[in-house]
Amino acid sequence: MSKAPVRVAVTGAAGQIGYSLLFRIASGEMLGKDQPVILQLLDLPQAQKAVKGVMMELEDCAFPLLAGMIATDDPNVAFKDAQVALLVGARPRGPGMERKDLLTENAKIFTVQGAAIGQYAAPDCKVLVVGNPCNTNAYIAMKTAEKYGRVPAKNFTGMLRLDHNRALSQLAAKSGRAVSSLKSLVVWGNHSPTMYADYRFVTSNGDAVKSLINDEAWNRDVFLPTVGKRGAAIIEARGLSSAASAANAAIDHIRDWVLGSNGEWVTMGVPSDGSYGIPEGIIYGFPVTTENGEYKIIQGLDIDAFSRERMTNTLNELLEEREGVKDLLG
Numbered sequence: 001m002s003k004a005p006v007r008v009a010v011t012g013a014a015g016q017i018g019y020s021l022l023f024r025i026a027s028g029e030m031l032g033k034d035q036p037v038i039l040q041l042l043d044l045p046q047a048q049k050a051v052k053g054v055m056m057e058l059e060d061c062a063f064p065l066l067a068g069m070i071a072t073d074d075p076n077v078a079f080k081d082a083q084v085a086l087l088v089g090a091r092p093r094g095p096g097m098e099r100k101d102l103l104t105e106n107a108k109i110f111t112v113q114g115a116a117i118g119q120y121a122a123p124d125c126k127v128l129v130v131g132n133p134c135n136t137n138a139y140i141a142m143k144t145a146e147k148y149g150r151v152p153a154k155n156f157t158g159m160l161r162l163d164h165n166r167a168l169s170q171l172a173a174k175s176g177r178a179v180s181s182l183k184s185l186v187v188w189g190n191h192s193p194t195m196y197a198d199y200r201f202v203t204s205n206g207d208a209v210k211s212l213i214n215d216e217a218w219n220r221d222v223f224l225p226t227v228g229k230r231g232a233a234i235i236e237a238r239g240l241s242s243a244a245s246a247a248n249a250a251i252d253h254i255r256d257w258v259l260g261s262n263g264e265w266v267t268m269g270v271p272s273d274g275s276y277g278i279p280e281g282i283i284y285g286f287p288v289t290t291e292n293g294e295y296k297i298i299q300g301l302d303i304d305a306f307s308r309e310r311m312t313n314t315l316n317e318l319l320e321e322r323e324g325v326k327d328l329l330g
């Protein structure tokens with residue numbers, strides 16, 4: 001018997017990430033090749049015509065798994081009974097801006113959407129915030145939804161997977177090992193240049209990649225800045241922020257969360273439970289494994305002085321961002 005469709009809400013459906021994301025969700029790449037989906041597409045009133053155009057193209061693909069679609073400018077409709085919610089819609093940054101410069105402009109979106117999720121989404125809805133600054137936006141949505149006591153705080157996550165994937169590719173190129181052979185990478189903290197891509201535990205076919213590379217200056221002076229500033233480099237090159245790679249990371253994040261990571265570590269921005277001294281509730285990039293629709297933070301990793309300094313630096317930025325939105329959360 002075929003499975004019941006899963007309702008997937010996607011915001012910013014008319015945007016560039018939306019255009020790279022929706023077709024892959026509808027083709028089964030996110031929730032599995034046997035899982036029908038209903039797409040619930042949210043965008044602003046002025047973007048509804050463009051959303052209709054995207055829906056026409058989705059129709060024209062005749063995806064066997066696409067069991068239905070709606071378009072709306074009303075968050076309460078878009079999130080109704082959603083089991084997965086991808087919060088993409090927000091203003092992207094342009095050249096010369098940092099992601100946190102978007103905070104005041106985008107933050108309000110996430111109080112409204114957090115309230116809609118808190119009231120109308122399925123109680124086990126898995127929420128991924130992509131719109132920047134994504135950690136703090138996820139925090140805002142989580143705190144707002146919390147007031148309704150339905151969707152648990154642990155279900156609100158932010159996207160560090162693009163940073164994780166970027167770091168994997170850089171490590172593969174430097175070590176000469178296949179990207180698929182690399183295990184146990186972590187990206188700690190905020191999705192911003194302060195993030196700490198920690199390659200100390202990475203192995204490739206049983207070999208320690210740090211020893212293979214054997215170049216601490218490369219880690220500090222090339223690897224960390226390249227990964228941290230990759231979003232800006234793409235804006236500089238394309239004139240637009242990354243879209244297909246961001247959509248790909250969103251698919252990876254939700255797929256692993258729902259279908260499991262088979263014991264592999266992946267990076268998710270999740271509300272801290274106090275692990276590694278990160279204050280509870282802060283949405284912070286942690287290494288996790290996922291199984292049966294739940295994530296578990298990897299415990300007991302050794303944190304050396306260099307790592308602690310980096311982890312504190314990115315935490316301090318998140319604390320500052322939290323301070324900046326406290327009035328919104330009342």
Ligand SMILES: NC(=O)C1=CN([C@@H]2O[C@H](COP(=O)(O)OP(=O)(O)OC[C@H]3O[C@@H](n4cnc5c(N)ncnc54)[C@H](O)[C@@H]3O)[C@@H](O)[C@H]2O)C=CC1
Nearest residue numbers: 012014015016017043089090091092130131132159162246
């Ligand atoms: N976390 C990550 O790794 C990444 C995050 N991003 C972020 O994703 C966001 C979207 O990027 P793009 O798709 O390139 O932008 P875009 O400008 O192409 O599309 C954004 C869409 O969101 C819609 N929108 C704006 N406010 C909305 C609201 N209140 N409700 C529903 N829809 C709304 C717009 O009408 C537009 O259709 C940006 O904030 C960008 O910075 C981008 C790349 C990676």
Ligand SMILES: O=C([O-])CC(=O)C(=O)O
Nearest residue numbers: 093132162231232241242
């Ligand atoms: O850099 C940006 O503004 C878009 C983004 O988050 C990324 O590409 O990592």
